[in-house]
Amino acid sequence: MLAQVLGAMTASAVVYANYKSAIDVFEGGSGIRTVPGYSDTATAGIFCTYPAPFMTKTGMFFSEFIASALLMFLIYALKDEGNIGAGPLTPLGLFFIIFGIGACFGWETGYAINLARDFGPRLVSYMLGYGHEVWAAGGYYFWVPMVSPFFGCAFGAWLYDVFLFTGASPINTPAMGLMRLTQPRKSVWSNSERVQV
Template structure:
């Protein structure tokens, strides 16, 4: 489960907070008089300016902050999402029901968004992709974001497994027994990733995930559109209700993955933990559906919103030929350069 929203990255003014604080906390006294300055330098010869050089880790953190942000945001999402499924399933429904799962995933998205605001809080490769297509997000960042989200989801799933391992052993009937829905009445693989209901056809699986993903992206763009009502600083809370609503209204048939990282990452972890080939074969090889449909659904939902409601000039929908002319602009420039050397 996932969702996602893009916040503005930290500005240069915020990055300079430490500098501003240091200048306003007594360090300017270094230049209040030559005698005082000399005495300080005698005590600490390394002091040459009121601002200390940045630490090596600070430089590394600044360089990789987007990746770290998406990693931990997605990890938080999975911790709450997989955690609530584990608690409801392993307690045999005594500690919650399906509505609890919807609440848990909604909280996971909201808190994951708060944790990863520095990078835009996508926590979903399909949301990053839609922002690249419709909001001018740099394509060069897409692989970094997607990989960070995938690794964060895998880490979150592994932590949930470690926390509930003893309960899984009891529920499955043994420490070496790990089963998948559709192959056992005590299967626990559904804690980590989604599996479709037995009656679902491949067409039904595809449409269910496509529809939920389209609703998700449509609402994300709506919540971030200041030309519409917009949610402003309440966007994370609004996303909580979006995810809760998708789960409560459209989640039963396939588990509403709507996120490649959320589904494939934990699925891969469950395979590595010994759940076997069935994690791929279950549901007539359903595993590829939550990998493909979120990209198609989120792109379609974003396109629908921009086509009918969005008026911002950053969307290709509001450019000549709905962005097609802009897409081929490099080709025309190259052709013109060959025809007119001047």
């Protein structure tokens, strides 16, 4: 997780270094850095995601939730060799999945389907002088890409496990694995037989 965030921070710093002169011209000066919702010439959207003005807080959360649940569900479908899977075409399938998610949900929330994609570049834009607005924009939207994808991915994985996965899984047991909570016995909790030493 740390490597992904640091990688996204490095990439956004490289983008800033490459486009600094263009950003200066577009913003109207070398010391001017603005955020969407606070200026018509905002450039902070280059680095991290900002919701469309019409999005409500609930809509933002569920848009991210659905996008990440769909992503996880389809990744499992691509990799599940027990249910055909995509085999060597997995990278191409993943490209179409991410492209489709971006085409459907990108306009609303800017393609933020994981924490690293948004938090790392947002932190860099804050350090570059875009100010407190990087956190306050969109009604403090910054927390949504940090939380919602975790819930969405867990839900997408659960959906795949319930409806399509045929292998060994706690979900594929009587009462969807809830017996483990109601019957705290070793025979219920153990997935393997006892090994004698």
